[in-house]
Amino acid sequence: MTETTPAPDAHDHRRQVLYWRLLARLFDPEERASLEAASLAVVEDIGLPAALLDPQVSIDSIVQRHPGLAAELDGLMTPDGPDPQDDSAEGDARTDPQDATGADREHTGPQDPAVDADPRDRAAEVRRAALVSKVLLNVFATGSGAVSAGQLARWQSDAGWLERALGCAPGDLRGGRTGAPGGVAPAGTGLGGATPDLSRLIPQIGPELGALEADLVKRMRLREVLADPQLAARLTPSMSLIEQLLRDKDNLSGVALANAKALIRRFVDEVAQVLRTQVEKTSVGAIDRSVPPKRVFRNLDLDRTIWKNLTHYSPEEERLYVDRLYYRHTARKTTPQRLIVVVDQSGSMVDSMVNCTILASVFAGLPRVDVHLIAYDTQALDLTPWVHDPFETLLRTNLGGGTDGTVAMALAQPKIAEPRNTVVVWISDFYEGRSQELFDSMAALHRSGTRFIPVGSVTSSGRGSVNPWFRERFKDLGTPVLSGHIRKLVHELKTFLAS
Numbered sequence: 001m002t003e004t005t006p007a008p009d010a011h012d013h014r015r016q017v018l019y020w021r022l023l024a025r026l027f028d029p030e031e032r033a034s035l036e037a038a039s040l041a042v043v044e045d046i047g048l049p050a051a052l053l054d055p056q057v058s059i060d061s062i063v064q065r066h067p068g069l070a071a072e073l074d075g076l077m078t079p080d081g082p083d084p085q086d087d088s089a090e091g092d093a094r095t096d097p098q099d100a101t102g103a104d105r106e107h108t109g110p111q112d113p114a115v116d117a118d119p120r121d122r123a124a125e126v127r128r129a130a131l132v133s134k135v136l137l138n139v140f141a142t143g144s145g146a147v148s149a150g151q152l153a154r155w156q157s158d159a160g161w162l163e164r165a166l167g168c169a170p171g172d173l174r175g176g177r178t179g180a181p182g183g184v185a186p187a188g189t190g191l192g193g194a195t196p197d198l199s200r201l202i203p204q205i206g207p208e209l210g211a212l213e214a215d216l217v218k219r220m221r222l223r224e225v226l227a228d229p230q231l232a233a234r235l236t237p238s239m240s241l242i243e244q245l246l247r248d249k250d251n252l253s254g255v256a257l258a259n260a261k262a263l264i265r266r267f268v269d270e271v272a273q274v275l276r277t278q279v280e281k282t283s284v285g286a287i288d289r290s291v292p293p294k295r296v297f298r299n300l301d302l303d304r305t306i307w308k309n310l311t312h313y314s315p316e317e318e319r320l321y322v323d324r325l326y327y328r329h330t331a332r333k334t335t336p337q338r339l340i341v342v343v344d345q346s347g348s349m350v351d352s353m354v355n356c357t358i359l360a361s362v363f364a365g366l367p368r369v370d371v372h373l374i375a376y377d378t379q380a381l382d383l384t385p386w387v388h389d390p391f392e393t394l395l396r397t398n399l400g401g402g403t404d405g406t407v408a409m410a411l412a413q414p415k416i417a418e419p420r421n422t423v424v425v426w427i428s429d430f431y432e433g434r435s436q437e438l439f440d441s442m443a444a445l446h447r448s449g450t451r452f453i454p455v456g457s458v459t460s461s462g463r464g465s466v467n468p469w470f471r472e473r474f475k476d477l478g479t480p481v482l483s484g485h486i487r488k489l490v491h492e493l494k495t496f497l498a499s
Contacts, residue, residue: 011122014042015129022133025055026141046127052134055141058154059134059161069131076131076165135162142212147220149234155216156236159209166205173206174213174238214240222248226256237267242354246394261395268391272358293327301326337421338370339363339493342408344428345375345397352427352455353397356489357383361390363493372415376408403431405438413441419449423493427455430470430481439473446479453492456483 021035036053043052049066051057063070138158160170217240225231235241245260252260293299304326312321341360345353357373364371364387373383375397386392405428416422424445432438446452454474456466466481474481482488 014126018129078167149225149231226259232259299327340372340424342374342426358390378402380408380411423451430467456481
């Protein structure tokens with residue numbers, strides 16, 4: 001007995017048309033008339049706007065005209081979402097009854113029971129394919145040639161929608177600013193919950209988006225844009241743009257330099273606000289119980305007061321007589337904690353340079369924390385006088401060049417007066433010319449009692465590489481390299497300062 005293979009579903013054909021068009025446009029900007037015509041018929045038939053097929057139309061523009069699509073775009077491509085082959089009963093209810101029974105399919109003979117039982121909402125899959133194609137085409141088909149400020153702003157907005165489709169907030173994956181793309185308020189789901197696990201994406205999409213953005217910034221005539229206040233106002237600060245501005249700042253003057261500084265200031269303020277939220281409520285120093293508690297209402301330990309006076313409770317009167325009030329100790333040991341941040345300012349570490357400069361300024365604002373900042377390539381620069389102002393600090397950096405950590409170590413060692421009260425954070429990829437000499441001095445710091453924290457990368461995307469030679473030796477030393485999101489470094493520093 002020969003089994004009959006079911007004929008392909010019409011919805012499958014529609015979805016294939018949309019994806020074939022997507023692949024064709026990604027690898028060749030020239031239109032294929034047959035694919036364009038077939039895709040237009042599919043989009044119109046499922047009730048979506050024809051503008052979805054126009055790569056020159058931003059997603060913002062479509063959402064502004066069709067607000068209901070915002071909720072569909074949020075979480076559209078979340079890897080942890082429901083399997084399309086394992087939809088809930090609610091998904092089955094949305095399936096057209098005629099389609100569910102297979103009545104609209106061409107077939108002969110009795111219908112295969114397995115087809116009747118197929119729970120997939122194929123019409124919804126076609127709609128999803130159309131939306132996914134629009135997002136991917138707008139973000140990854142960047143073309144070639146010069147880029148205008150408007151084109152960069154539109155790409156950043158579309159990239160924000162891709163990040164929302166993946167369940168993240170706009171800017172999260174690129175390691176830059178956050179906020180709703182293009183001024184469109186977030187709607188639907190996917191922005192309020194925990195960041196999804198995107199580790200299954202190969203290659204990881206965050207670094208790829210950052211690379212695309214960096215390429216667009218390089219293709220833009222940045223100096224001409226900055227010289228025009230109207231064009232400069234259309235730029236959206238991002239890590240890629242800030243890197244280019246820092247590299248080119250010595251070649252700018254007048255209006256262009258003023259606009260560049262304004263963009264850097266905006267970006268610094270936005271990142272600093274996020275980091276302040278992560279650092280807030282940090283306690284500095286251990287409680288000093290040798291100092292009597294201050295007897296004011298805000299320090300009253302109500303639970304302890306009730307517990308200690310329970311012997312004075314009168315069951316007849318149902319009243320508790322308080323013989324003594326107890327207060328919390330709030331005084332902390334006044335020994336200042338010293339935080340020394342050493343940052344590799346070579347071209348490969350620009351994300352870490354920006355993030356750690358801002359982070360150092362945030363911790364410098366805490367009481368009894370003495371923060372020192374050193375940047376280095378083949379020479380070391382002590383930026384401590386400007387540590388409270390990350391904007392001024394960044395303007396004094398010179399990105400690029402080689403790496404020699406021994407010059408930075410020579411500048412950092414004299415700053416360690418009390419090893420037990422000092423933490424040294426060293427941010428680098430650790431590709432050094434004098435590796436053994438530098439590691440020996442780092443190991444000596446660790447043995448002296450100084451808290452030494454080697455950091456491989458401090459970005460939002462977690463991209464970065466570390467010299468395997470250093471990684472293994474730091475692990476053997478008991479100070480493994482800290483890599484990934486900047487929240488990890490914030491946690492380590494808060495733990496040290498609260499001890």
